[in-house]
Amino acid sequence: MMKKILLALLVLGTTVGTASAQVEIGIKLSPSVAYLRADAPQQYSFKSEKSKLGIGGGLVVDYFFGQNYAFGTGLQLTSKGGTVSYQANIVTQDNEQKISLQYLEIPLTVKLFTNDITTDTKLYFQLGGKIGGLVAARIDGEKFYQSGGEKSSKHFIIPDAALLGGFGAEYQVGQSTKVFAGLSYHHGLANVDRYFEKTLNFNDVSLKNGEVALDLGIKF
Template sequence: MKKLLLALLTLGASAGTASAQVEIGLKLSPSITYLRTDSPSALNFRNDKSKLSLGGGLVVDYFFGQNYAFSSGLMLTGKGGTIRYYDANTRNDETQKISLQYLEVPITVKLFTNDVATDTKLYFQLGGSAGALIAGRINDGKRYIAPGAKESESIKHFIVPDAAVIIGAGAEYQVGQSTKVFGGLSYHRGLVNIDKYFDKDYGFQDVTLKNNEFALDLGLKF
């Protein structure tokens, strides 16, 4: 019986320690996004303008060491930008202002320093994210008519899944027993060609569009 009670107390203490290793919070991320393009030289696809976006959501940091944590969560993010290309059908340069919205799950590791000032640590973040497209507009419209083509839904110009590499750094400040505020910068480099319209429906070949994002990460953990 004593051994059983000891085991239960040990298990309870372990559970308490484990729960103390999890920090949950909220993050707001204004960002600058644009689309990396690639195409045959005759089409001359290129990034024309970046886009101001806003994202945010839930942050979960699970510490597996004093200064090491797995960081994940659920984010609503805005992406896109304006692209320009040469259309042989119209013999003109054409532009598309693309606005996309994703639900994303980041999968990263955060490395924290010891205190660099009172209750203040620096952190470095590295990993990736997986996302799903939930909304899309072209030239601010839910539907789009390309020159010489039929009207189509804007969101159907893009594939649903997306993935990115994330690199970031920032600082975290303890303001209470379990409350922390943080701020940092992160770069999100898209890995997936999100276009499915130009190749499939418009007759262009080898067109690639990939998301890119520079974000300001501001948050509060409880």
Template sequence: MKKSFLALLLLGASAGAASAQVEIGLKLSPSVTYLRADSPSGSSFQNEKSKLSLGGGLVVDYFFGQNYAFSTGLWLTGKGGSVSYTDITSPTNATPVTRTQKIGLQYLEVPVSVKLFTNDIATDTKLYFQIGGSAGALIGGRLDGEKRSTDPANNQETEAVKRFILPDAAALVGAGVEYQLGQSTKVFGGLSYHRGLVNIDKYFDKTRGIKDVSIKNNEIALDLGIKF
């Protein structure tokens, strides 16, 4: 009885290993990024302009069914945009001024998502749909194109990256087309939307005392890649 049960377990494990398939590839993702800015009416934070960015990295699809895959990887991603706000430069000068700030950020991201594939819609061609999220860590930043920035309130210079919190997270949805070139080579192209979930600002609240400011990343990306 024990031998039969052990044999059954081994058979099941072998079948699972045989049906599981891992596909690894690379992708390049030019994107349009912008910031969702919000604040109390007095400081009037708002999004001004989007930013063209470029990202990409490793893609790993682990299939747990014929048309279903857990998708992850490691991506280098550019984000940011321009925001404007109403500022009072110092306690001795109460005249409000409108400032515009161009923000450029770079993240190392790990996606956690599921891909759903259709059956062939044409020879060796499938549609895919992707849903999930991503977690990222800030590794670089610029304000108005510079790595260091001078605070207009006190004229102190600091690293631009220190104005933002380290972690970021986003919801992810996407869709595209995958084409089989050979026995194990596939190319794909699609669009994805990444909606930031985390307020990335720590400067205006902690340094300037402007409460309830929220700045979140948004990205629309064109995903082009190859899997081996």
């Protein structure tokens, strides 16, 4: 799946480049607060308990198709997860899992830039989505889940998708160098859990990712 996505991104980049669009490439670092949105029947006492601090980052690519309009994409490593609690049956005490997930993601967004609000400074607004795949997972800090000895990554569905919205400011510091800072919200759309339904036989359980990130970067 990821190979097909990367190939499509390469083809898109070649097409846009052929059309002589302006391309800006950079890197970013994104400290974040991630959490899991838990949904399940009341009988399981299933809920999200704690958020998780993480850090991600990667490649930023903006393809401008107008003076103030760009297609924003790239390739980024993102940290997600959180802590959930549940009750396996009515006679046992509550259980808790601290979940840490890492995804390789491709944003597919539109970025809208204002004219200069002060010298060499613009505001931007970003809206769209992102797709990605799970590359690593830990449960309670372990790569292997204690009760069965299975890899923690086996407990989660690999593909993920999310809506993305954000805003920030961009400042030009040289002829082609810009620095930017902003906030972004990432709303997971897909259920990422396969453990609770398949292993514990919980019905209608879903875990969806959520994230609020501070985006700090530079474009060349």
